[in-house]
Amino acid sequence: MKIDEINRILNSRSVKDFTDWSERHLVYYHGFLPSIIEEGKGATLRDVTGKEYLDFASIVVSVNVGHGDKRVTDAMKEQLDLMTSTTGTFLNVPEVKLAKLVAEITPEKLTRSFFLTSGSEAVELAIKTARRYTGKLNIFSRWGGYHGNTPGALSASGAALYKRIYDPVVPGFLKIPPPYCYRCDFGLEYPDCGIVCAKVLDSAIVYEHPDTVAAVIAEPIIGGGGAVVPPDEYIPELRKICDEHGVLLILDEVITGFGRTGKMFCCEHYGVTPDVMSVAKGIGSSYVPLSAVITKDEIAEGVADHTKGVHFSTYGNHPLSCAAALANIKVIIEDKLVENAARMGEYCLKALKDMVEESPVLGEARGKGLLLGVEIVKDKETKTPDLDLGMSIRQKALEKGLYFSLSRIRMKDAVIMVFGPPLNITKEQVDRALEIFDSAVKEAQAE
Ligand SMILES: Cc1ncc(COP(=O)(O)O)c(C=O)c1O
Incomplete structure (x- = not known):
């Protein structure tokens, strides 16, 4: 095909062409919403037909500074003109600056980073790091948790639908129940439960033997699974149990990192420092594919003997991604987005809790900062999840110009609406989203 013909095809502005090409030439490993998005500004998305959406999921709870922030895109343009690849051979300037900045803002002791491309890849390397550093195999995680789609990260994940078609995945992954108080697996109620969901880890490690267990991996708040916030003592209890048995604690902050939870x-x-932390999404607000493994000095040094093993990635420590992340983190700090996430999150959660009080089909509202979830149920007594209602609420909200995500295959069959807007969301935008959500719930319920 000649270049003129290629240009003629690709210069198309026809929505019908775009729809045809997506249906005929993409592989649908997962579903897509029908709109084709062309532009994003702040918390607003515009599709190719001109329709606008208030993005209350920040795509996949990842665009922390909002869409199209010029400070980030300018930094990327500047880096594009300078240099775009040194990976794995030379160091580059944005990479070392980003390592320094990340060390300044992470909890003390988490001073060493390695930059990769996706959240799954960071989890994969966190697991490899734990296995290599401890010389042990087994990794504990929780049912209902999500850590990514590559074989190791998938093995740590508890979401059956993502996993079972690929079974058997990687050996050496063991599960305990999640801290899901709304539907407690032990049939108990907090605080009388004595956080048995954490304490069970102690027995599990003893049964498997501490000499076989390399690490426990957990999202501090289960994010995509439905903003499942554990009791306050839960994460400190995991830390204590890990310390008692000489097991590493990996916290997967792919969703929760960089201000999301306030x-x-x-x-x-929770006042807890993990041994290894995986981050992605908010580190570069998804302007670029970027993730990181962040760890302590002694672990970084423990894996630095290259005669015993190497981990290498062609796109690791990518200068363009690191330059974008530097600008992105500066925006988070300069615009006080962490504080705004705490403030707007509290405001939004209170309003959602008020809606739950009034509604027979909203079972519980919960969350921290701007990671919020609402259970959609047939009735509050049985707490039976209502998938049809959840789908209908989301569809009606989309028609009215509000986008949020719906978690429906992770915490068993629970149907949970997840709000995770950009961290610079305003009170007016929160009010608009709540108004649309409320009317979508009422209309869907009346049908
Ligand atoms: C907590 C957590 N870990 C890992 C991942 C995987 O990240 P990615 O989709 O970038 O591979 C996700 C994705 O949503 C996540 O929420």
């Missing part, structure tokens, strides 16, 4: 890192809510 602290720069979610582990700060």
Whole structure:
């Protein structure tokens, strides 16, 4: 095909062409919403037909500074003109600056970073790091948790639908129940439960034997699974159990990191420093594919003997991604987005709790900062999830110009609406989203 013909095809502005090409030439490993998005500004998305959406999921709870922030895109343009690849061979300037900045804002002791591309890849390397550093195999995680789609990260994940078609995945992954108080697996109620969901880890490690267990991996708040916030003592209890048995604690802050929950890192809510942390999404607000493994000195040094093993990635420590992340983190700090996430999150959660009080089909509202979830149920007594109602609420909200995500295959069959807007969301935008959500719930319920 000649270049003129290629240009003629690709210069098309026809929505019908775009729809045809997506249906005929993409592989639908997962579903897509029908709109084709062309532009994003702040918390607003515009599709190719001109329709606008208030993005209350920040795509996949990842665009922390909002769409199209010029400070980030300008930094990227500047880096594009300078240099775009040194990976794995030379160091580059944005990479070392980003490592320094990340060390300044993470909890003390988490001073060493390695930059990769996706959240799954960061989890994969966190697991490899734990296995290599401890010389042990087994990794504990929780049912209902999500850590990514590559074989190791998938093995740590508890979401059956993502996993079972690929079974058997990777050996050496063991599960305990999640801290899902709304539907407690032990049939108990907090605080009388004595957080048995954490304490069970102690027995599990003893049964498997501490000599076989390399690490426990957990999202401090289960994010995509439905903003499942654990009791305050839960994460400190995991830390204590890990310490008692010489097991590493990996906290997966892919969703929760970089201000999402109203602290720069979610582990700060619990006063816990993990041994290894995986981050992605908010580190570059998804302007670029970027993730990181962040760890302590002794672990970084423990894996630095290259005669014993190497981890290498062609796109690791990418200068363009690191330059974008530097600008992105500066925006988070300069615009006080962590504080705004805490403030707007509290405001939004209170309003959602008021809606739950009034509604027979909203079972519980919960969350921290701007990571919020609402259970959609047939009735409050049985707590039976209502998938049809959840789908209908989301569809009606989309028609009215509000986008949020719907979690429906992770915490068993629970149907949970997840709000995770950009961290610079305003009170007016929150009010508009709540108004649309409320009317979508009422209309869907009346049908
Ligand atoms: C907590 C957590 N870990 C890991 C991942 C995987 O990240 P990615 O989709 O970038 O591979 C996700 C994705 O949503 C996540 O929420």
